[in-house]
Amino acid sequence: MLPYSLELLSDRLKGIHVPAEPFDPNGEWVHDYSIWNSARAVDAKSERLGSLKIHRKLMPNGNIRLQVTEIAGLAKSGSGVMKAGVSCKADDLCTPIQWKTDSDVLDQQGKQVDLTAISVSRKADDLKVSGLLSSNWSLFDAVQRLPFDSKTIEFTMLEELELVRPGQKLSSGATADLELGGRMVKLHSFEQIGRGILPITYWLDENHRLIIATGGRRSYLLDSVGGGKK
């Protein structure tokens, strides 16, 4: 029986490729995810909605640099593209320090729609957020470095480095033995619950590689990996 958070992905799980190679979450890596609309068979078939690429780099000053490209496919009308360069602390939550985002809308031919391009540069210090801070993209890094039995962490999340989601809790969750990509894989999970989100579950393989992040109807499934090999 599938865990609750994976029930909506039942028709997708067998297609997930989980690399057998070791993985160093503290090194440099590139992960490509497909974004899927999670759906049950009784409801509708799942559909691919877009993609996310995260490139983690190590900075000389000990910080982390995340280069992010998230593409949201738009029905009949092209895509919404967001790119971000984020400097983060190498701490438990990959706390964002400062960043620049570029966003626009592309039409079906890939041409930028007039008036939709915008760049935003900010520093975390300007936000006046109390307590710990993370971002939705930082968490893709953070969960890979946390011990599977980590204590609950409370924090504020910046979605797309802009939308403030206070009252988040990240806790270690269940494990599951699943057949993914033709082989049995043991997965460990973290569960995120808080304001302004439906619960998000992060599923990682035993090498601490983030394979699935799923919450509400949006799921990120690992397509391919690069770097980070021991």
Added chain:
Amino acid sequence: MSTRITRREFLKGTALGVSGLALGGRVFADVQLPKTKPNLLFIHTDQQHFEAISGLGNKYLKTPNMDRLMKRGMTFTQSYSADPVCCPARACWFTGRAASENGVMTNGLPLDPNMPDLGQWLKTRGYSTFYTGKWHIPRRDNASGFTVLTSNPSHLGQHTDGVVSRSAQAFFSNYSGDKPFFFSIGLLQPHDCCYWITSHDHQKGDCPYPSIKDELPPLPPNFHYNVKEPKVLAEHLAKLRSKREWTDEFWRYYIWSYYRMVEMADAQLGRILDALEDSKFANDTLIVFTVDHGDGTAHRKLVTKFFTYDEAIRVPMIVCLPGSSGGGRLDKEHVVSGLDVAPTLCDFAGVEAPPDIRGRSLRPLAEGKSKEWREFVVSECLISGRMLRTPEYKLVAFKDDPVLQLFDMRNDPWEMTNLAEEARHAGTVADLRKRLAEWEGRLKVNS
């Protein structure tokens, strides 16, 4: 156009706490509108229950940005969708005509091709018109009336509301036209609840997240009810209920999840308001915020829409005047309608409204300049149903159905007792039916 003000100055001008909200009808003195035509910003969410705003006292969710709008403007608490389902409600907004007149009487039916929409109307009357987000008016390409940034970007708000709000953010930063703008922004959340529901049809068991069990909202007071209903309505509601036999705790988990989706919409609204307030348009833009229809949210063990109980048909409505004056007011008395959106926007734009419009401009109420108002609004539902709402009563009647509903909305706000068959209310029923017949008689229904 006005000179730019900083966000800090803007907030200072609107920093009236919710505790300072006053009852409607209060006339205030110092509303000063710009002498030039204001920009018009029409923001709408999808399927948001009328109480799903923390500024209205709901302690089970946090909507700081809808609360910001409340602090800045006039909140109408007796606001009704013209037809509580997506396409009809939206067609009524953009035409100002009843669903039975504009043709969009249920989802999927086409809009009368000869009926202008607000984009087409204002575009030819001195405005630059823009659209982003959910449109959902069948057979009417919004590009015919608007410059479209995004249109119906997906059926999942969780996936594309961010794209919509970012496009709005960019618009406020980039627009440099010499005309005032009419900008309509359609956020899709919390409509994703429809897919949450279908994903949990036939669900057994309780809330799957033990850590939130103490946070689950209580069941509503009309979770159980026993009210005589017209046949079409009763059959529709039975169908809505047929797929789920959720436990009480699972119903509460639904409400909890629904509120998280409202918070998602609120965060996107925050990005839009921040961008507006940081732009040169901060001080000369009218904002109208409303919702196409509500959601059952466990009232009567119902979810979604398509019915005449308040859960589905009553919606938030906030009007914020250009600039920062006159905010933080709550109008609990006047009944208003989605049909009022078009005449309100035209009134502030200083242009005549489209012909045969059914609503009224909310401007006199929003400016606090008038207490004179209509006696009732009428909404349509499920094609053959009508709801007539006065400040005191709600009458529900379906064509050729002898079963009527009459609710005393002041003393029975949860609509638990149908008074229609009580002899002492026969006069009220007759009077409201007469008014309804007169209203219907004025409609120009295209065969």
